[in-house]
Amino acid sequence: MSELEITDFESLTRPAVRAVTPYFPGKPIAEVQRELGIRRVIKLASNENFMGPSPRALAAIRRDAKDNHLYPEGASPLLRQALAREHGVEPNQVLVGNGSDEVLRLLCEVLLTPDDEVVVAQHAFIRFKQHAALMGAKVIEVPMTDWTHDLETMAKAASARTKIVFVASPNNPTGTYNSRAEVVRLLKALPETTIVAIDEAYYEYALGQSDYHRDLVSMLAKHPNLLVLRTFSKSYGLAGLRVGYGVAHAELVGWLDRARLPFNVGLLAQRAAVEALKDKAFVKRAVAQTIKNREALAAGLRKLGLAVVDSAANFLLAQPPIPGHALFRRLLKRGVIVRPLDEYGLAGHVRISIGSVAENRILLEALARVLEESPR
Numbered sequence: 001m002s003e004l005e006i007t008d009f010e011s012l013t014r015p016a017v018r019a020v021t022p023y024f025p026g027k028p029i030a031e032v033q034r035e036l037g038i039r040r041v042i043k044l045a046s047n048e049n050f051m052g053p054s055p056r057a058l059a060a061i062r063r064d065a066k067d068n069h070l071y072p073e074g075a076s077p078l079l080r081q082a083l084a085r086e087h088g089v090e091p092n093q094v095l096v097g098n099g100s101d102e103v104l105r106l107l108c109e110v111l112l113t114p115d116d117e118v119v120v121a122q123h124a125f126i127r128f129k130q131h132a133a134l135m136g137a138k139v140i141e142v143p144m145t146d147w148t149h150d151l152e153t154m155a156k157a158a159s160a161r162t163k164i165v166f167v168a169s170p171n172n173p174t175g176t177y178n179s180r181a182e183v184v185r186l187l188k189a190l191p192e193t194t195i196v197a198i199d200e201a202y203y204e205y206a207l208g209q210s211d212y213h214r215d216l217v218s219m220l221a222k223h224p225n226l227l228v229l230r231t232f233s234k235s236y237g238l239a240g241l242r243v244g245y246g247v248a249h250a251e252l253v254g255w256l257d258r259a260r261l262p263f264n265v266g267l268l269a270q271r272a273a274v275e276a277l278k279d280k281a282f283v284k285r286a287v288a289q290t291i292k293n294r295e296a297l298a299a300g301l302r303k304l305g306l307a308v309v310d311s312a313a314n315f316l317l318a319q320p321p322i323p324g325h326a327l328f329r330r331l332l333k334r335g336v337i338v339r340p341l342d343e344y345g346l347a348g349h350v351r352i353s354i355g356s357v358a359e360n361r362i363l364l365e366a367l368a369r370v371l372e373e374s375p376r
């Protein structure tokens, strides 16, 4: 043993790290099976695609599994090219990440110092403020209006020290979205020195909304401070592979790329994403089925007395008559995982991802039982 023993590791950490609240992911199925000894467990807690991955992506994974002794190509060139074609931009305007979460992290690592500020909405996707806090930046939280990002107030909250304004549309966990007109006004209101990061993780689910911002990338020519984020984790059904990306000005992408780990996206992840991108029919089917199931589930939840926020994504924000965490624990005992939202400041709510017809039925049955047992 070394003579010098460190017992106070906290004193070694950067102060900013101590200020970061831990992220609690949706509880995994295998963990619940181990802890509670239940075989049938369904997970409606991480907004995954209940239809699984696209068959084309699965075929690519099977075909290329034999290549896994090789490092992947570092900058995901084929996927980058395919995404550039998809968005009508140059490949050097696309940054592929280990999930879009990595692109958010890179943005904060590259831009933020403790002298900087970021602006987020109060119940926005929590990773925005966690990444910013990790860099020691000041996080300014702006209240929502009707569970929706109030972009006008967010623009007013930005100062000369604001490096990034984050917007998730649709937002997790509220499921609400902003209109194209609102986003355009935000871009016009902010100086080019403030990066506007629009997180479109649930883009494909929102396309049915006539006023949704379906073509933001086209605004890049006019607004070089825009960064649009997308992911393969939701409608493409590849959450386990970890692939997401950002589209932005080539120069900004170049800086983010400098901080990227050399092999940030796995070989199978790159190849499966290239195939998944071609399988538009799968995404269309998955989105249509999800929306159908979402509307049925929302009606079922309301019938059981829960308040449900209208959603443009693949999950619902719901307020049960008992605290969110109590509901989470009781449903867990019945083999159903939903997401409590205490860290979002929404202790009275839960987030429920849309499952298959059978999964949603199991959830509603378990919920009915739990609410029967619980004093309201």
Ligand SMILES: Cc1ncc(COP(=O)(O)O)c(C=O)c1O
Pocket (backbone or CB within 6 Å): 046, 047, 098, 099, 100, 101, 102, 125, 168, 170, 171, 172, 199, 201, 202, 230, 231, 232, 233, 239, 242, 243, 244
């Ligand atoms: C709004 C939003 N953005 C980004 C992400 C990150 O997704 P991924 O890192 O899997 O691409 C999520 C995941 O739930 C999300 O809800």
